[in-house]
Amino acid sequence: MTFEELKPKVNDIITETESLREEKLKKICHLLRDNIDYYDWVGFYFVNGDKPELILGPFAGEDTDHKVIPFGKGICGQVAVSNETFIVADVAAQDNYISCNMNVxxxxxxxxxxxxxxxxxxxxxxxxxxxxxxxxxxxxxYVNFEIAKLYKIQ
Structure with missing residues (x-):
């Protein structure tokens, strides 16, 4: 399924009235993982209040031991500090990479x-x-922009 075909499906999930926010996030994880061949693990990490760490939210894929990630550690921790998207072409080439699965x-x-x-x-x-x-x-x-709406109306 193309990204353009997935966008309305993401919007459908966001606007569901019978699902709670966490359920919607889980559905989005599964939607992406199930419809994009090379998305093998899809998940959300959220800032843990005032603590400089991320906590694992809803996800789709193999379980991970990384339920808490300090700011600055790993790719996720670096994004928490930089506020910028990070694309890693080859995780083996990253010094500050946290391995969740040897197949990644x-x-x-x-x-x-x-x-x-x-x-x-x-x-x-x-x-x-x-x-x-x-x-x-x-x-x-785009997906995150739509998800942000769930947090503005809460």
Whole structure:
């Protein structure tokens, strides 16, 4: 399924009235993982209150031991500090990479902003080297923009 075909499906999930926010995030994780061949793990990490760390939110894929990630550590921790998308073509070439699964070859992490504040991020792992590009970044930025609406109305 193309990114353009997935956008209305993301919007349908966001606007569901019978689902709670966490359920919607989980559905989005599964939607992306199930419909984009090279998205092998899809999940959200959120800032843990005033602590300089991220906590694992809803995800789709293999379980991970990384439930808490300090700011600055790993790709997710770096995005929490930089507030910028990070695309890693080859995780083996990264000194500050936290391995969640030995099959992961590349990763993209896109920050999630609500009212100009970074509250978390979407993290995608792929078992294919150099899987992600600007189209993925644009699509995931769109997804996060839509998800941010869930936090503005709460």
């Amino acid at each position: 070859k590349s990763e993209i992490v896109v920050p999630l902003f609500v009212d100009d504040k970074n509250i978390g991020q979407i993290d995608i792992d792929s078992n294919i080297i150099d899987a992600f590009n600007e189209e993925d970044e644009d699509f995931l930025t």
